[in-house]
Amino acid sequence: MAEPLRICITGGAGQIAYSLLYSICKGDVFGSNQPLTLLLLDIQPMMAVFGRCSDGTAGLCLFLCYKVDIVSTADPKIAFKNIDVAILVGAMPRKEGMERKDLLKANAKIFVEQGKALNEVAKKTVKVLVVGNPANTNCMVAQLNAPSIPATNFTCLTRLDMNRAKAQIASRLGTRVEQVKNVIIWGNHSSTQYPDVNHGVVDLGNGPVSIREAVKDDNWLNGDFVKTVQKRGAAIIAARKLSSAMSAAKAICDHMRDWWFGTPEGEIVSMGVVSDGSYGLPQGIVYSYPLTIGPNHKWEIKQDLDH
Numbered sequence: 356m357a358e359p360l361r362i363c364i365t366g367g368a369g370q371i372a373y374s375l376l377y378s379i380c381k382g383d384v385f386g387s388n389q390p391l392t393l394l395l396l397d398i399q400p401m402m403a404v405f406g407r408c409s410d411g412t413a414g415l416c417l418f419l420c421y422k423v424d425i426v427s428t429a430d431p432k433i434a435f436k437n438i439d440v441a442i443l444v445g446a447m448p449r450k451e452g453m454e455r456k457d458l459l460k461a462n463a464k465i466f467v468e469q470g471k472a473l474n475e476v477a478k479k480t481v482k483v484l485v486v487g488n489p490a491n492t493n494c495m496v497a498q499l500n501a502p503s504i505p506a507t508n509f510t511c512l513t514r515l516d517m518n519r520a521k522a523q524i525a526s527r528l529g530t531r532v533e534q535v536k537n538v539i540i541w542g543n544h545s546s547t548q549y550p551d552v553n554h555g556v557v558d559l560g561n562g563p564v565s566i567r568e569a570v571k572d573d574n575w576l577n578g579d580f581v582k583t584v585q586k587r588g589a590a591i592i593a594a595r596k597l598s599s600a601m602s603a604a605k606a607i608c609d610h611m612r613d614w615w616f617g618t619p620e621g622e623i624v625s626m627g628v629v630s631d632g633s634y635g636l637p638q639g640i641v642y643s644y645p646l647t648i649g650p651n652h653k654w655e656i657k658q659d660l661d662h
């Protein structure tokens with residue numbers, strides 16, 4: 356039997372983790388024959404949640420898959436010890452009356468500490484996915500504090516935005532999301548991102564055609580479509596009074612599975628990665644680019660797209 360993969364999820368007692376654990380334990384990300392050790396990190400006051408919750412976290416995982424061992428802890432150095440994958444979900448959400456700079460200050464502290472702990476105790480091959488907001492900035496902070504780990508091992512989540520963009524197109528054309536491919540998210544996981552359909556295709560039954568050709572409405576594609584994707588996160592919070600959890604968990608799984616196993620031939624996906632200067636952007640910032648991923652977890656920025 357394969358060695359267990361050591362996977363750490365931070366914010367392990369939060370609402371995204373609650374939706375995420377099911378899919379990871381079921382094998383949707385690393386395969387159903389892959390044994391896992393899940394290390395759930397949260398803050399000390401949340402340890403009681405792990406202990407008491409009978410249908411959540413540990414209880415749920417054990418019920419689903421005997422190949423999963425669970426460790427819950429409030430110590431990043433235990434949670435990150437020899438890990439293969441870190442999914443950094445835990446962060447302080449913006450509260451009423453808090454300004455963005457207050458949130459940045461509080462979360463930067465978390466990601467400085469976690470970057471340092473990763474640097475010290477994680478495997479040097481660890482693959483890091485930052486989800487906690489502001490995701491691009493937190494990813495850059497963690498990466499800069501982990502100089503012994505290659506910068507290419509740090510990514511942030513913009514797959515939720517990509518999935519939302521594909522869903523908008525699929526719904527407009529009355530088709531399934533899987534038929535829509537190669538929609539790109541450029542930039543930040545925020546309302547300044549640019550969802551780009553100009554290289555995207557859709558298959559409505561007669562082979563792939565360009566999205567612009569299929570939709571036949573440039574006003575919508577250049578206007579409401581872009582705004583809807585950019586503001587979807589805020590719309591969900593307004594409706595649920597909570598941020599998206601199930602769709603975020605699905606996007607985390609999609610991102611990690613593609614990073615682990617590679618992208619299908621001819622397909623591109625979007626991830627926030629440390630810029631190498633491609634497309635004229637400053638080196639070192641974390642920016643969402645279109646990528647292809649090989650079978651060895653190595654991603655490449657797709658070059659020379661009209662932009």
Ligand code: NAX
Nearest residue numbers: 366368369370371397445446486487488490512515598603
């Ligand atoms: P919750 O508030 O339900 O859960 C967050 C958990 O993190 C809590 O259990 C909290 O105790 C824990 N936590 C806080 N500080 C910690 C620390 N130092 N170490 C470990 N754990 C810590 O939030 P949830 O809805 O799960 O969202 C988590 C984060 O994801 C938020 O920052 C949210 O803004 C962000 N999101 C990012 C998305 C993306 O696409 N990049 C989409 C979904 C989500 O909005």
